[in-house]
Amino acid sequence: MAMALDPALPVGMRIKLFRERAGKSRAALAGLVGRSESWLKAVENGRLLPPRLPLLIKLAEHLGIDDLSQLTGDVSLPRALFSGTEHPALSVVRRAVDTAPLGLVAGPVPDSGHISAQLSAAWRARDASGNHRTALAELLPSLVMAASTAASHPECSDRRRAEAMYASALNLTQMFAAYQGDGNLVWRVAERSLATARASGDLAAVGQACWFLVEAFRKSGQWDSAQTLTEEALRLLGPVKGDSAALARAWADMAFHAAITHAAAGEAGSAWGWFDRAEATARTLPAEYWHSPTSGSARVIPLHGVTVAVELRQAGTALRWADRVSPEAVPARPCRARHLIEVARAHALRSEHDQVASLLSAAVKTAPETARWNRETHEMVRGLLAGPASTRAQARKLATATGVAA
Template sequence: MSITDVAPEPIAFGERLRILRTRRGMSRPVLAGLLGRSPSWLKQVERGEIHTPPLPMILRIAEVLRVRDLSDLTGDQSMPTALFIGPGHPRLPEVRAAVDAFPLARADGQAPDAAHLRARLDRAWAARHSAPNHREVLGSLLPGLIRDAQLAVRQADAAPERRTAQAVLAEVYSLSQFFLAYQPDSALLWRVAERGMVAAQESEDPHALGMVAWLTAEAHRDSGHYDGADAVTMECLRHLGPELPDADDHVRAIAGALQVAAGYTAARRGDTGAAWGWWDKADRIAQSLPDGYYHPVTSFSRAVMGAHAVTFAVELNAGGESVRQAARADARCIPSRPRRARHRIEEARGYQLDGQPDTALATLEKAHENAPETIRYNGYARRIILEETEAKSPERRRRASDLAVKVGVLTA
């Protein structure tokens, strides 16, 4: 629901900002700190005592408050600009139809056995990590996987067989969330997340439970529901705790990923101590995993901890620390193309925070070369590119405009 939906009269920028900040449960000091400004400056903006900030600051406010459409903040309905919602993928209707269809009888065909579904799912995860346009790959595979996994649950007779099928279905729904994220159908994303949680609970499988909890926490955080993200994360960590001493690598990795998720939410809130405390805990798990291990869902591994450190520093608005962490992290060690591109985007955020816009733009160009769909659906990248199209440097404006056309922020 946008602000326009609840008030017929035009609302000034400052009042829109105050409403959006309040909805996010964010105090003035916290928001001001994340913007690098003083609480008194923010108070003056909200009261309309000073002019509306320039575009770069508006874009940063939109980023911090997770404003999906810039018009909700500016009030200019003539030029809506989606930041944290990318374009609808051509295969979205096929995936939606598969999610909404519910096989109920054996007449729908014989379901593949669990081993066959697991092999297909493993291939889908491998394709997701290796493809430059992973949504296209997932969109072609998901309809069949969803239908067959649903059917396997329906046709399972014995309780152990049904729990195994539920674990596979939970993971299929998790894979679906990577396709649906940042597409213009948030209701479908939440429907898939909830079905994944139910399937994981029915499976009683610790890895399946951790996997869907991690994704549900991500969805809550991306929607600005930090309390919801924390509730899911902490509950699952408490559940997994007693099993960790004897757990396999996948379960320990999912626990590490949940600790990163807790730190990410703390960083989003501006809580420096808690954020880095969770990072340290997660890093201890990462270092205990075998060299070369890489979790197929969360990307949790030794290699990705440096990337997480960059993200934490960026979320804490620490430009210099972001750049230092970026210098330590080695993107080449991240085997997943979309995760590597996302790391490049986080590096770009850090460089821009540190006052290095040319390097930030060059880093986004690398991200686009590596995985075009990742940057196309990433709100942070879209914000930086859009901001740089207004740069004073003609050369930077040109490069930003060229990239904006490629990612769909601007038309040619």
């Protein structure tokens, strides 16, 4: 007999109710579907997105549920990193990725110096533009084609450098494609980047590619996969992190990933433990050091502090970290806007609607395309639309700016 449940009951709570009815422990059910107990706890508590369809089906089987709607109710399945309105140039960028050479190619070898200059210009454009997807759309097709051709050319004099540059160009493509509804493209470029970086033998490039793939795992709710790859990258980079600033930055980037992923699972001790280790390494970097792809630097330590605290629902701690940095001190506009959104999340935990509206408006002004293609922004705007009348007018403006139906 089906259990009568409120249609709006969250997926995680439904899993918990059916698990308890079946007399299964968290550890037992998690093991049956190949996940960890901490992952299942985070799903049940709503800290992580609901599992994707294949895993929901496995859970239903082990819980004795015939009708999957008993688990999903009125809640739509998560798409997270892959949801949102398509940018007008998405098809052009996708074609550049799909037509990249898959084997050795003929013709002249693209000049590595020119590709390096193109790549640097593309990262600078991403950092400087409030509409960074539009800026990248103009640069990515030729960059991806040149870098992939160089990496595949039999006469390339520095194949490892070409492969590292191609991996970085694919990371840029992931930044462009995220939240636009084409999950296949996001996974394609993330996984191809890591494979190409590994072929290059450049450990800093491998670390960067891992950072991007972990982003895709975590944003799509694949907590265990995110954590596994993070731990592997930390083991790889740990012995060499003292060899250069680039390797120290790569290790710190992944340690911050570990902190945020543990925080998303509600594991405060592990989260802040990894944060402390990441901070210690990041502080060894030169004061003006800035790595555009991952925002790796000492300057973003407070930004990560805000995110870890928000994921742990520690609003006061998040706001104290926010007080340690001025948004204007963040060199990249998309990163600055993302920070404003994270601080808004801290205020949302306290139901401080005026501050949420003000910070989201600042994020829109700083980098419109960051705010528009951002799941947390959309959630907060919907909350404002349903909130007090005092912020309703501002909420409607935000809804228009971010593409949320008012």
